[in-house]
Amino acid sequence: MTSPSLSSLAPDYIRAIKPYQGGKPISELAREMGLNEADIVKLASNENPLGISPKAQMAIDDALFDVARYPDGNSFALRAAVAEKFNVSHQQIVFGNGSNDILELVARAFLHTGCEVIYSQHAFAVYALVTQATGAAAVVVPAVGYGHDLDGFLQAITPKTRLIFIANPNNPTGTLIAKDVLHAFLEQVPKHVLVVLDEAYDEYLSAAHKSEAIDWLSEFDHLIISRTFSKAYGLAGLRVGFGLMHQDVAAILDRVRQPFNVNSIAQAAAVASLADEDFVQRSYALNQAGMTQLTQGLEAIGLDYIPSSANFVSFAVAEGALVNQKLLQKGVIVRPIANYEMPNFLRVSVGLFSENARFLSALTEILNNK
DSSP states (O other): OOOOOGGGGSOHHHHTOOOOOOOOOHHHHHHHHTOOGGGOEEOSSOOOTTOSOHHHHHHHHHHGGGTTSOOOTTOHHHHHHHHHHHTOOGGGEEEESSHHHHHHHHHHHHOOTTOEEEEETTOOHHHHHHHHHTTOEEEEEOOBTTBOOHHHHHHHOOTTEEEEEEESSOTTTOOOOOHHHHHHHHHHSOTTSEEEEEOTTGGGSOTTTSOOGGGGGGTOTTEEEEEESSSTTOOGGGOOEEEEOOHHHHHHHHHHSOTTOSOHHHHHHHHHHHTOHHHHHHHHHHHHHHHHHHHHHHHHHTOOBOOOSSSEEEEEOTTHHHHHHHHHHTTEEOEEOGGGTOTTEEEEEOOOHHHHHHHHHHHHHHHHTO
16 A cells, blocks of 8 residues: 655645745856856845945854854844834834745734735745745736736735735836835725735835835834845845834734744844944945946847846846856856746846946857857
C-alpha cells in the first residue's frame, strides 16, 4: 500500500503557492557562469548602492558584543526613535522582520477562508502570497497605465472584503498615486476594510511628492502604513521594518507577531540610521542622478520605460528573457518581471554611476548583436 505524500497534509491553497523568487545573488551567478564576484554588477533588488550609513556601521560593530543575549522583544530604543521621528505614539508601532513581515502579520491576524483581498495587477508579489497563505480570495483589479485603478478598487469591494493592499510608489512599475487621490479613496473605503499602504520607497520621493499618510492615521482608523529600512537606509540584509496604525490594530498584530522577530543588530542599526539624515539625503540625490542616467540611456537605445518614482525603472524589450540571460552572461544582474504579467519587461535598480554605465553598455551591445 502506497503511503500518501506528506505534502497532501497541507491545505490545497498552501500547496498551490509559488514561492517568492528574489533577485539572483552575486555568489550564485558567479558559480553558474564561472565569473569573479568582484566583476558582477547587481541591479536586481532595489538595494542602496551606497551601502549603509556610517552611523549604522558603528552601531552594528557595538551591537556585535552582545549577540549572545536575546534582543529586546519590544524594541524599546527603536520604538522611541520611530515615535519621535514620525510623531506617533509608541502604541501605534509594530516592528517586523522587514516590512514583508508587517504584510504577513496583517494577513495572519485578519484574514481567513471566505475573506477577499483587493490589490492591483502588476503589484508587489508578496500581496498575493500572504493572501493565499491564509486561504482568502484574491481580487486583482486590472492596472491602468501600469498603476493602481482606485476607482476599480472601490467597485470591487464586497461584504467579504477585509483588506486592500496599495503600494505607493508601486513595485515593480514605479507608478505613484497623487496624495489627494489617495486621500479621497480612503474616505470612500468602508471602515471595516483595512487598507495597507506600502511605502517602502517613500524616502526616494521629492519633498513635493513625499507621503503625508502618517498624518492621516488620526483620521482613518482602518489605515495601516508599512515602512522598511531595506531600501534608502540600506539595511536589506538585516531585515527590519515597521508598521504604523491605530493602537487597537497594533495590539492585534502583536498577538501574532513572533517573539524577538527583529534581532538586536538590526534594531541598533535602524536606530542609528534614523539619526543620519545626511546619508538619506545623499542616497536620494544619488538616486535622482542615477535615474536620469538610466532613463536617458534607455531613450538613447530606443527602449520604452515606465516613468518611476522609486529607485528602479522597468523597461520594455523584445525577448526579455533572452536579453536577461545575455546580461547575466556579461555579469549584470537585473530583474525579469514576467511573473508580474509583464513578460517583455525587465526591471533595473539605480546603482552607482559606474554600475549604471556598465548595464547600459552591456544592454546596448546585446541589442546591437541580436
